[in-house]
Amino acid sequence: MGLTTVLVAAAGFAPADRWDGELPFYGQAVDWQPCFTPEELAAAEDTEGDPDWTSRLECGTVTVPVNHGDPEGGTIDMAVVRHPAQGPAEQRRGSLVFDFGGPGVPGVERMRSGPLPLSRQTRASFDLVSFDPRGVGESAGFTCPRWRAMRAPLEALRNLGAQEVTDARLRELDKAAEAYARSCVEEVGEEFLANTGTVNVVRDLDILRDALGDRRLNYVGFSYGTRIGALYAEMFAENTRALVLDGAMQIERDVIADGVEQSGGVRAAWETFVDYCLERAPECPFTDAAQATAETEAILSGVAADPVVLEEGGVGRHELLVLLRESLYTEHRWENAARLLARLAAGDTGDDFVRGYLEGALAPRGGESGSEESAFTAVRCADHTNPTDPREYREGARRAADLSPLFGGDQVWSLLPCAHWPVTEVVPTGVSAPMAPPILVVGTRGDPATPYAWARELADQLASATLFTYEGGGHTAYAGGRSCVDRVVDAYLLYGEVPPAGSSCPGEF
Template sequence: MGAAGAALALIVTAGFAPLDEQDLARSFYGQHIDWRPCLSPEELAEAEPVEGDPDWRARLECGTVTVPVDHGDPGGRTIETAVVRHPAQGPADQRRGSLVFNFGGPGRAGVAQFESGPLPVSRRIRDSFDLVSFDPRGVGESAGFTCPEWDAMERPLEEIAGLEPDRVGPDQLRDLERTAHRFTWSCVDEVGTEFLANMGTVNVVRDLDLVRDALGDERLTYVGFSYGTYVGALYAEMFAENTRALVLDGALQNQRGVIADGVEQSEGAQRAWEAFVSYCLEKAPECPFTGAEEAPAEAEALLAGIDADPIVVQNTRIDRHEMLALLRDSLYTERQWESDARLLARIVEGDTQDPFVQAYLGSFVAGQRDDRGATQSAFTAVQCADHARPGGIRAYQEGAQRAARVSPFFGGDEIWSYLPCASWPDTELAPGGLSAPMAPPLLVVGTRADPATPYAWSEELADQLTTATLLTYEGGGHTAYAGGRACVDGVVDAYLLDGVVPATGASCPGEL
């Protein structure tokens, strides 16, 4: 039976498991990680140099922690969770254990993130903690997978790109539904219903507690970005007694269903775009807009011109669809806003062969060549596992209409990408209404003009978690910690190192 027609299973805690299952589950605790260099001498010699710390990669150590696929059936299949660490650099008497990072997604691999270069954290943090991350189940080296039909929806989505959702016709709806179904069942064929049923965050959290134990830490110190905030909040709910300090930066809201969350994300992206336009008009050296009231029409004219005459970069055509994707992605990094404004200004001037334009768009094209299949597969699997989800395509069409109303610049196209959830296998849902009343003080960080996780979600999570305090960054970009913002980094470091919680209403000024 599909997800739409079945009551979704609720979490079953260890307290309700038969005694023999409890004992078997406990057998996964007490593991010791066999650390080894992540990269061989040959791989280190061939790797591109990294800025700031040329020996970073040489110090990285990798290992695994064994976890059950189904924590409710600990005698069944297991997988190896890949773990990476950068040892603390300070004197032994100053070290405080591990600081575990989750970089979001879902679908972001922690091992690859560490291997890409040094984490931009302060010297005190690097001296005091072993910096640690892991690949969540189904991601990267932790039984990562790619659904063979992960790109099945790309063609029908391109055909309706920019089209008002209520103008998508019956044939197009059938095509979307058919290709979404192909995506779903190619995932089932690839890894099976049992694995997909256990891809949800509730099991990532259980895995994380096994990782904490294997690291030798009595309690968890953790930084979660974006989706990682949900991992952290759920950990505080399920394992409060094992929690030391959790930073939840760019809060994700998972309590309202996949469509409702998508609509609210679209609204957040619109607010971030409007913040960018304000920056462009007030501060950018080059800006294509003449005023706040004129900007919507001027932006639409710019996109229409690109659609009529796409820009060719590295044999790739950049049309309206790709430009919107670039702009939405670049809003994630506040320090790119000046370059975005320059890019748009020069396109409006008709100088698409300008070296800056070609180089900037070229970097975007190169980024699109990464392994999107594995990322998209894991992202969809977790989104569908974590959310309540309707089974009929009309609900997604109505959601796309709502998204288009709250985000006139970006439109509602993103909602269609959640359509595979309509036919997703039944999964275990995590408990709702998280409050973690027994957790120690927690720190939520919210960015006022966050394009991916709206600031309102950080406010909501801080209110929801009994012991949480909210720190507001009054600028833009997606997440704020470890991004070179001295005020934010100072407050978060004080919390991680010494448990100092900021005052209620604490904020840091924007830096643009």
């Protein structure tokens, strides 16, 4: 038998594999079954907003090859979930597929956890579908045995600036990163890791589109999901109807640049939060924007010297920084985050609000399995060119700390295992999707995870894309309670209406 490929000339890679002229993984039909047994449904709590959501969910699998270049090799049963459209037959428009980000976030579990906050018309018109990408959750998810290897060395660096990391400390951290990467290879093998990158997730997504019975794909990708959507537009333009790319990721720079630029996004998000605190928060500890970082450092120094003691342990500088960074992801949390800082600045560490907020925010969130972290590392390393000299990561951490002095260079240090990763199929450069229909890119001005500059860049890069801006903060904007954003995205998904270039919504919180 001979393997032939259909090439995308602009990118020089194969979107799908033909074996003797056939597409062997196409033509499947999902055998949908209820996601929950009657006993599980009886024991489940009602889901807020839609008590019947859980009972309507249907689960199944779609088979995809581990290596799209070897269709006769190993396979993965890719887990999928569907909430059927609730409208009459004449209103239905096929499937709307979601990827919720990560990489490493299981889409099936997200759908099982409760209703998606979408408009009634969207839920009436589309089967809402999600999936666990390869290597994630129920789609051959895995855990690298040494996924915790870098925690202790990174903790030792916690109170050091990147410029203070000596060669000896760097060797210790690099040794831990190598152990982490090696354990991943030992767990699932080099071939599996070589095929975890987004180009292969995109090939899987087109097989899923076909199995759903949709001639063209309707898709919403959040954060990392925007990378999937952008490459889908490049590789499968003829199979595309509507792509919403919310919280855009950059596609083409190396893994260190990726981490550095994310640190710049954290700083922009912090500045957006500071503006909110000064202008609208009921309680705020800041004198003005220019003094906010120094005043926060004073608060951090205070809890470092005198940690807040809770049942779960003490809350010191690091724990408070983690909490602040996480709060930047969701505007709903900003009022309480500002109140917390104000009361800590006033020395009210025994205040009922302070203790209650910290206990809720820092409560254990279930056992750590390491699977999401392992998939995150595998995809990030597969999707970028990876410098192999640890000194380049140290320099990147220094640049990141310069961009975001408050939160430092952790974004770069966490990617050091990529220096020891096996060879993978790297995401192609020059992606512009010239043949794709109109694409909607949504960017949030104060996004802490995917900088707004990336949304502008992706909208410029994709030939048919239009950028719509949410002028507030938080990570991603659609289906998050921002009515102005939801109206624009729904009009695009339902009717193909693209907003005028330069359109935006003001912050709503």
